[in-house]
Amino acid sequence: MSDQVTDAGFKDRTRVDEARDALREAVAGIDRTESVPLTAADGRVVAERITAERSVPHYRRAAMDGYAVRAADTFGASDRSPSVLRADDAVGPERAARVHTGSELPEGADAVVMVEQVEAVGDDLEVFDAVAEGENVAPVGEDVEQGDVLYEPGHRLRPSDLGLLKSVGVDEVETYDRPSVGVIPTGEELVQYDPDLGEVIETNGLTVSRYVERWGGRAEYRNVVTDDRDALRAAVQRDLTKDIVVTTGGSSVGERDLIPDVVDDLGEVFVHGVALKPGHPVALGVVEETPVLMLPGYPVACIVNAVQFLRPAMKWTENAAVPPHPTTEARLDRKIASEPGTRTFARVTLESRDGERVAIPTRASGSGILSSVAQADGWVVIPDDREGVAEGETVAVQDWEWSA
Known part of the structure; x- marks a missing residue:
């Protein structure tokens, strides 16, 4: 790492896309999965192919309010020459049964005449519109057929997906575990409350940890670690059980910017300094196969880099695509x-x-x-x-x- 920086500052800065590509190489998708109830699966990433356990609809149903009929009994019907059918509870030759949208189509029926095209005259029905076989009828499997592949691994479930899965008989799904992220704020000047002169309220760790949760992960928001090599080393090593480690502050090249050297001693820093503004003093590394993202201490720079690097890293960890921003x-x-x-x-x-x-x-x-x-x-x-x-x-x- 030492050839990337000089005492005066950064020798060169890596382009954003190149830095993100390098980070992508360091991020491995997790293989931990868990079975999640459908009611808790919103936003989770599918780990196994999901197929329909039943057809939707699973019965022939009326698509309109009206009368279930045999289509052949309405052939030639018109306003001037209506077909006359008998109103009944069952459908048969020249007999029709009242149905409502979504109700099961009676045995023997193959079409539905809309209620607007029928006039009751005593026990008879005058039908003013001819219908074809299957008209105004939703067949079995019109929406989904049993065995259809609905979602492949890597798909992030949305509320509409949950409704579809419930309709086909799925009540729980196998998903990838949520990425775990250790968030370590650093800096000897940081305090949580009531700052004295020269002290600063810690905000970066809080902000980043909440983004982790919003982006689908599980954040471990750690206590502030002072600018001490041994303390920083211990903090990073403690969180190597996480999928990703994030530090905030101390990522530049000043005397108190120790974290890049600490990470490089423990593993490798492969990017230090990125050509983006605000926030070029970001560093990316890996220790024992765990990605370590070292974000700048200035709050806006920290947020920009979290969005540009931590968010995609979490998606890759979760075996999912990185969705574009609206x-x-x-x-x-x-x-x-x-x-x-x-x-x-x-x-x-x-x-x-x-x-x-x-x-x-x-x-x-x-x-x-x-x-x-x-x-x-x-x-x-x-x-x-x-x-x-x-x-x-x-x-x-x-x-x-x-x-x-």
Whole structure:
């Protein structure tokens, strides 16, 4: 690692995509699985192929309110020359039975005449519309047939998926275990409450641990570890039982930025310094096959790197794809400057003006201004090969805060 940095700072910075590719190589998918009740399976990742245990519908059912009939008995029916059928509880030659949407189709029936096309005259029914065999009837398996493959391993279950699974007779699913993440805040200046002069309230560990939970993992939010090599070494080693270890703070190249050297002594740091803003002093490594992500101490830089590296690492660990962030197109209110070769994440708020969505860059853009990201509606990602974005340009605002 020592050839990547100098006393004055970073010698070079790895491109974001290259850093993420390197991290992908260090992340192994877990093989731990558990059987989860359907009611608790929302957001879980399927570990085994799921097939339909029964057809939906599992019986022929009426698709409309009306009368179940034999289609042949309605041939030629019209407004001027209706077919006349007998109202009955059963269906047979020239006999019809009342049905409601979703009810079982009576034996002998092969179609349903909509109630609007039928007029009762005493015990008889005048049918004013001819129907074809199968019309207004949902056959067995119209939605799903028994044995159909519904989901393959790696699919993340959604509420609509749970409804479908319940309909086909599935009441529990085999899913991958949730990724476990040790979150270790570091820094001798950090306290949890009531800071004195020179002390700072610890927020990064709390924030990151809550993102871990939102992104489907199980976070172990540790106590603050001071800037001491032995203490940092012990903290990292303690959490090597986790799927991922995350530290916050102390990831740059200053005298008190010890964690990259500690991790490199225990294993390997393969990225130190990434071409993104805010938050280039991030480090990525591995110790005993456990990925270690060393996030910067400035709050906004910490969040940006957590979204860019921790979120995908958790998805890979869970054997799932990394879903894209939802975006909103908007017109940029004023220009955003950026450095070519660096991927910039510019915080913006959104508002409507004359029916148009407008993205307004936040005035406070420093990586230590936590309120600037907490009060933003998203960020605009300026690609590495661009030198800023002009005022009035249409941009995609990433709503990273609400993506799972």
